[in-house]
Amino acid sequence: MGRWIFLIVLIFLIILLDFYAFQAFKTAFRNKYARFISMFVNIGVYVYFLFTILTYSRSDGQTPQFQLAAGLLLTFLIPKLVIVIMLFGEDIFRVIAKGISAISASETQPLAGRRKFISQLALGIAAIPFASFIYGIIQGKYNYKVLKYQLSFKDLPDAFDGFTITQISDIHSGSFTNAEKIQYGIDLINEQNADVILFTGDIVNNKADEMDNWIDMFAKLKAKDGKYSILGNHDYGDYMDWKNPQEKINNFQAVKDVHKKIGFDLLLDEHRYLEKNGQKIALLGVENWGKGFNQKGDLEKASSGISKEDFKILMSHDPSHWEYKVKNDDFHYHLTLSGHTHGLQMGIEIPGWFKWSPSQYVYKQWAGLYEEFGRYINVNRGFGYHAFPGRVGIWPEITTIELKKA
Known part of the structure; x- marks a missing residue:
């Protein structure tokens, strides 16, 4: 029962993070092939993690395979959290700006350019923890x-x-x-x-x-x-x-x-x-x-x-x-x-x-x-x-x- 509750909460969190991350990726990159590759890789990580969780037995202990699945999931989720924080903040600013405009009866300026800049900036910052986690899994754990x-x-x-x-x-x-x-x-x-x-x-x-x-x-x-x-x-x-x-x-x-x-x-x-x-x-x-x-x-x-x-x-x-x-x-x-x-x-x-x-x-x-x-x-x-x-x-x-x- 506890495992299913954990999975439901995790899936909800992943959907939320992926929604914002995809918006940033779609805004920053127009190439449909890049979007497809990104989506394919993300789905692969999630499927591997779900398969590991559903087939994992506590009687086996914490195996390297379990650790890899959890590590890859963390590697993909934490950078998305960075993106969510930045884009959600920009969304709040946009709502406030529209509210002020409605009250003052003035027209708001187009925000598409700023949205693209924020998306690119968020992706650039998120790339830092992503690259760090990849390095940590491959080499950092042996960096005595x-x-x-x-x-x-x-x-x-x-x-x-x-x-x-x-x-x-x-x-x-x-x-x-x-x-x-x-x-x-x-x-x-x-x-x-x-x-x-x-x-x-x-x-x-x-x-x-x-x-x-x-x-x-x-x-x-x-x-x-x-x-x-x-x-x-x-x-x-x-x-x-x-x-x-x-x-x-x-x-x-x-x-x-x-x-x-x-x-x-x-x-x-x-x-x-x-x-x-x-x-x-x-x-x-x-x-x-x-x-x-x-x-x-x-x-x-x-x-x-x-x-x-x-x-x-x-x-x-x-x-x-x-x-x-x-x-x-x-x-x-x-x-x-x-x-x-x-x-x-x-x-x-x-x-x-x-x-x-x-x-x-x-x-x-x-x-x-x-x-x-x-x-x-x-x-x-x-x-x-x-x-x-x-x-x-x-x-x-x-x-x-x-x-x-x-």
Whole structure:
């Protein structure tokens, strides 16, 4: 029932958007062949999406085919939304102008020329998000960026001055389609030559077998002092229909086993001590804790046996955990590493100047490094992608953090 309601609302929205978009195209271009090609391509995208939705089963998880259908639909609808906003605004102006003319009994000037200009302008502006989304689907999702930070702490043990951490997050292996590009990203991680590699959750979309074709690649990740990981919200298998409860339980265990197969020490509300020259820092990992859902993480349990004076690095998948629990905790967690948001995989970033994404209206800490009360959190934008099969302006991230003695 819910699927049909969604389709009805979607079809209504598509009709509205297409009506305005076609008016703009018809006004700007007189060539009937161009109109026919445009109409044919649009119908093809809609038919492919409807076919995918009607034949899709939640027991299959979110497949690359489903993501492609949704991504193409989004790629065609968002530019049309730009056109609607501009032409609808011009329609309102036209109605107001006619109303004023009727009241004043004066004649209005022909508006055909302005309508053509507005249509051409709307199509030109709409071409920007259209081209951006096409690039994001083809290449943007593999446009890996290495972001480097240096953080100084007065209470960092001397032996860890210069200690380097490479953080990756949100692999979402069930979305992968290009082995060559993924191998490039893995090589880029190894090039950082970090002391430890920390993975902050969501190794799959839903099912453990999504990782089967990628285990050998990720097993080649190297770090001098070890590789550690935690679970993300998608790793629990909560977003698909299972045949029975036992199948979900078996899948969850298989997901945890994947971490061992690629050489990661999975921390489930646990901690490890990293030691150098007789000194140590505490590395903690909690299960997923998200504001309003899936609050499995137990910070107190993970911290059991740790001294308040120890230098602490916490891995927690969802940054809302830091906002609502961690940053105000008297136990003082020096550095928290999270992921989860992906920066919504779309937005605008001009490094050092400007950063925007719809994700910021949901998460206060949504991408990059933040600091409060002398405590830091880095929200990694994610290695992979999910739902939308691309990235626009918010690129896949590999983070390297160097710890320094202040």
